[in-house]
Amino acid sequence: MFDLPIEGAQLMALEFGDIVDYFSVYTGTLFVFALLFTVLAIVSLPEKPMDIVFGGDAYYTKDIPLDLLRFQRFMAIACGLATLGAMASGDIFNFTLFSSMIGITNIGIVAAVRNRHVLEAAFQYGIVAMVATVPLFGGAAIVLASTGTLSIWALAGAAAVPLLAKIFLVLGVMGEGMAPFYIGKAEITRAPGAPYVLMIHVSSLLLFLRVVEIVLTV
Amino acid sequence: MIISRISRILAGYENLSLLYAVLVIAGIVIGFTSIPGIVYHGDDLYPKTIDRSSALDPYDRGGEPFGNTSVAAQYPENSPYLGYVTAYLTPFSQFLADTTSHLGTTIVSHPGGIIDEILYNTRGLDTVVETSILFTAFAIASFLFRRREG
Numbered sequence: 001m002f003d004l005p006i007e008g009a010q011l012m013a014l015e016f017g018d019i020v021d022y023f024s025v026y027t028g029t030l031f032v033f034a035l036l037f038t039v040l041a042i043v044s045l046p047e048k049p050m051d052i053v054f055g056g057d058a059y060y061t062k063d064i065p066l067d068l069l070r071f072q073r074f075m076a077i078a079c080g081l082a083t084l085g086a087m088a089s090g091d092i093f094n095f096t097l098f099s100s101m102i103g104i105t106n107i108g109i110v111a112a113v114r115n116r117h118v119l120e121a122a123f124q125y126g127i128v129a130m131v132a133t134v135p136l137f138g139g140a141a142i143v144l145a146s147t148g149t150l151s152i153w154a155l156a157g158a159a160a161v162p163l164l165a166k167i168f169l170v171l172g173v174m175g176e177g178m179a180p181f182y183i184g185k186a187e188i189t190r191a192p193g194a195p196y197v198l199m200i201h202v203s204s205l206l207l208f209l210r211v212v213e214i215v216l217t218v
Numbered sequence: 219m220i221i222s223r224i225s226r227i228l229a230g231y232e233n234l235s236l237l238y239a240v241l242v243i244a245g246i247v248i249g250f251t252s253i254p255g256i257v258y259h260g261d262d263l264y265p266k267t268i269d270r271s272s273a274l275d276p277y278d279r280g281g282e283p284f285g286n287t288s289v290a291a292q293y294p295e296n297s298p299y300l301g302y303v304t305a306y307l308t309p310f311s312q313f314l315a316d317t318t319s320h321l322g323t324t325i326v327s328h329p330g331g332i333i334d335e336i337l338y339n340t341r342g343l344d345t346v347v348e349t350s351i352l353f354t355a356f357a358i359a360s361f362l363f364r365r366r367e368g
Contacts, residue, residue, distance in 0.1 A: 015296040017340040071361050078354055085347065097347040104351060108358040112365065124234040131235070135242060148259035151292050162256045164249030171245045175238055187231050 001156030006216050014088065020153055021088040026213055030206050031087040037202045038080030040195060041073065047194045062192050068112050069193065076196035079105035083203040087210055092150045093140045095214065096172065100136060102207055103129035103176035106200045113191040121187035125178060132175020139168030143218070155218040166215045173211040177204030263292055264336055273315045274305075275322045279334065281305045289335045297340050304335040 002010040008025025023031060046069055052059040082105055086098035107129065110122045142165035144150050155161060178185055185204070189197050227233050272278040281287030281304035289301045307315060315321040337345055
């Protein structure tokens with residue numbers, strides 16, 4: 001696997017029974033990015049959004065309730081941990097599980113915001129993330145049925161995975177992480193609560209980079 | 219012209235599910251070309267036989283608890299105790315399995331129903347992540363539900 005141009009050298013392997021996580025130069029870089037943003041979500045203080053009234057001197061600050069803030073931080077950290085798992089995973093089914101966890105924590109980050117506009121966008125996002133589990137897990141099922149294994153180590157370079165499974169995996173990640181549908185994201189990130197809300201962007205971007213690596217490897 | 223029309227559709231988040239549906243249909247249409255090339259791989263890594271007469275049906279994988287049952291695994295060297303706890307039942311579950319023939323239907327609803335080597339040992343991380351997804355979903359639902367009181 002590590003002789004493929006996309007991977008780079010092998011840095012480390014972590015064994016969890018049949019699921020053997022790996023860190024190549026590529027996935028290791030993504031992992032470090034995810035780790036960095038998770039640490040940022042843990043240590044940073046939330047923003048205090050300020051609205052300036054147009055055409056005047058008046059301004060007012062938005063008050064974010066403490067319980068909402070704590071919940072958002074909890075979800076942002078959970079999202080970061082799911083991203084860490086998805087970056088290092090060496091198993092197709094394990095990767096799809098972490099992807100769907102990223103999808104659900106992304107909804108969780110904005111679910112409690114009291115803003116009609118944000119919630120409507122999050123609702124649309126939620127429907128797509130829910131439907132996307134069908135191609136996502138369907139892709140993993142086709143991989144197991146047609147090759148008899150799920151380990152990326154065994155599948156790497158063999159080109160045994162059918163095109164349909166690869167398309168399903170990419171479609172599933174597109175739905176969970178919303179990588180190309182940035183309009184849904186742009187509306188969602190109007191929610192107050194940076195830097196926790198930014199975790200949505202980071203996780204989906206990293207997830208999409210990872211699925212590209214998997215599709216090119218298997 | 220056509221670009222501005224497309225970008226107008228893409229700019230509305232109400233069209234998100236429509237857009238995703240179009241993408242999925244396009245993916246299926248393209249992927250259909252590879253269907254004749256997909257061959258079922260009978261030599262599966264996680265084989266399963268179904269014994270309809272067993273009390274543990276459909277979860278019965280056979281084997282003897284605390285013995286050396288042979289269990290298929292991708293990397294047996296990572297699971298030194300492979301085959302050790304297959305088909306272990308707690309005394310209560312053993313009692314249910316002996317007296318009724320429906321333990322297989324309740325297997326997930328009581329603790330220690332069956333310890334499946336593949337689920338809990340060789341693919342244990344999957345079990346952990348699945349439970350975490352459920353836990354996250356419950357955390358979101360309970361936060362939203364309890365907030366209504368205040």
